Amino acid sequence: MSADLSADPISDGRIARRFASLKAEGRAGLITFITAGDPDAATGQALLDGLPAAGADLIELGMPFTDPMADGPAIQASSLRALAGGMSVRRTLELVRGFRTKDADTPIILMGYYNPIDSYGVDRFLADAKAAGVDGLIVVDLPPEEDDELCIPALKAGVSFVRLTTPTTDDQRLPAVLTNNSGFIYYVSIAGITGTASAANTAVDAAVARLKRHTALPVAVGFGIKTPAQAAEVARVADAAVVGSAIVTRLADGLDAGGKVRPGTVEDVLGFVRELAGGVRGARG
Incomplete structure (x- = not known):
């Protein structure tokens, strides 16, 4: 049961509209990742709500999981903090619902693993996610x-x-991966887990060009982007740069020995996002 969906079937959704807007502006987008409810629900909501004004064009919201095998130590630790704070699939969707009372336009993509979704129930999860304002998975x-x-x-x-x-x-393998893909293509620029070394610019350039020969969907590049300069390098050739571990690490650096948020931490994290957005927005001159 599959069809060729290499040109986005959800063509009137927030993701498609945002990438069309970015194309019209002649620039790449910044996709930011945070883990839902890290380290607590109130901080998670404040960060989520503040990302668009800080320059995030799309948001990946991590669904905490006990065994995040594709993630490096920074995001693994953020998942454990969020779970310890009581975060769940239901509460993750509540964060999205709260966000949507303030922002009707910024796309939100939930990122995670199948086990919590399966436990929640696929049909129920999709209905609740759509109702909350989730745009992609x-x-x-x-x-x-x-x-x-x-x-x-x-x-x-x-x-x-x-x-x-x-x-x-x-x-x-690529045709199978692209079949039924919707929204955008996420190119993982390194072989390995999140938060590790960055790929060479020439390798990213070649990879983006190859993907664009196979699909009309936007191509976002992530893993290993830690600085505004690195985000700018990616934004020169890709449709979006994805930054996750560096943001999560910045948040972790603002926690005290007991894992509580120090005053000013949310503002500091959002300030870092502004720096990343500045790099992305200035990448093409």
């Missing part, structure tokens, strides 16, 4: 061969399903 442990589990139901529910491609996704 990135579920890193569901390959194309299992599209019937979540991808196809998500697309039918009007929720984009964003797939990861990597440096090891060769031309033989």
Whole structure:
């Protein structure tokens, strides 16, 4: 049960509108990642609510999970902090619902793993996510061969399903990865977990060019982007730069020995996002 959805079927949604707006502006976007409820629900809501004004064009919101296998130590730790603070799938959707009372336009993509969604119930999850204002999903442990589990139901529910491609996704595998992909393509610029070394610019340039030969969808590049300068390098060739671990680490640096948020931490994190956005927005002159 699959169809060629390489040109986004959810063409009137927030994600498509935002990338169309970015194209009209002649610039790339900044996609920011935070973990929902890290380290507590109030801080998570404040960060989420503040990201658009700080320059985030799209937001990835991590769904905390006990075994985030694709993530490095920084995001693993953020998941554990959020879970210890009582975060759950239901409460993650509540954060999105709260965000939507203030922002009707910025796309939100939930990123995580299948187990919590399966436990919640796929149909119920998709209905609740759509009602809360979720625009897309990135579920890193569901390959194309299992599209019937979540991808196809998500697309039918009007929720984009964003797939990861990597440096090891060769031309033989790429068509399967792109089938049913919606929203944008997320190119993982390094082979490994989040928060590790950055890829060489020449490798990113070649990878983006190759993907664009295969799909009309926007291409976002992430993993290993830690500074405004690195974000700018990616933004010169990709449709968006994705920054996650560096933001999560900045938040972690603002916690005290007991894991509580020090005064000014939210403002500091949002200030860092402004610096990243400045790099992205100035990347093409």
